[in-house]
Amino acid sequence: MTKVLYFAKLREDLGCESESLALPEGVDTVASLRAHLVARGDPWASALAAGRPVRAAVNQQVAKPETPIANGDEVAFFPPVTGG
């Protein structure tokens, strides 16, 4: 299972802060996981749509769309950060 976390506005838009899911065949990168979630339809489709400014982390490290993921990883999606 892979733990997926959502933060800030994304968490609010999805009404979800975390979930566990089994990665289907072929879902092995941040980008393919995002596409898999978008395929669920709304609210995922609109909140994670291509072109929306969504950032990701894998195992608490900043990740890119092509960053590989596997079962057991912790993946997070969030808006661009605004601390400081």
Place this chain on the structure above:
Amino acid sequence: MPTIRVQTEDFDAGVEVARIRAGRADVGAVAAFVGVCRDLNDGERVSSMTLEHYPGMTERELGRIVDEALSRWRVADATVIHRVGRFAPSDQIVLVVVAGAHRGDAFAACEFVMDYLKTRAPFWKQEATAAGSRWVEARASDDAAAERWQAPGRDGA
């Protein structure tokens, strides 16, 4: 040994400056930055602000940023304290303290840590205004501030 703290409680910059200098006669310069909650943002009055973060990643990312600063500049030590939770205007939000032998490296490392923190550390601000609450959007100027540290020669090397 760098100090990284994420906490709801307030901090005392004077105490942290004294702490980083304690017992170190090699320190000739301490640069400190304090970020404060303002009452105005994007033309609207802000009555309060809430800061959320990604527990675990936040501390690790701040640690990575500080480690990079300590390796790029000749500085002895650094402290980063970032508060989370609810803030009123004039409340302190973030403290960065860098100690070293000379001011040039201390100033640069302090500014670098703040610029990277603003664009990499997983914090998000939500403001309460008369029109309701709104998530603060990231600024292109913050990205530009962080990117300039990637230009050759910015660390004096």
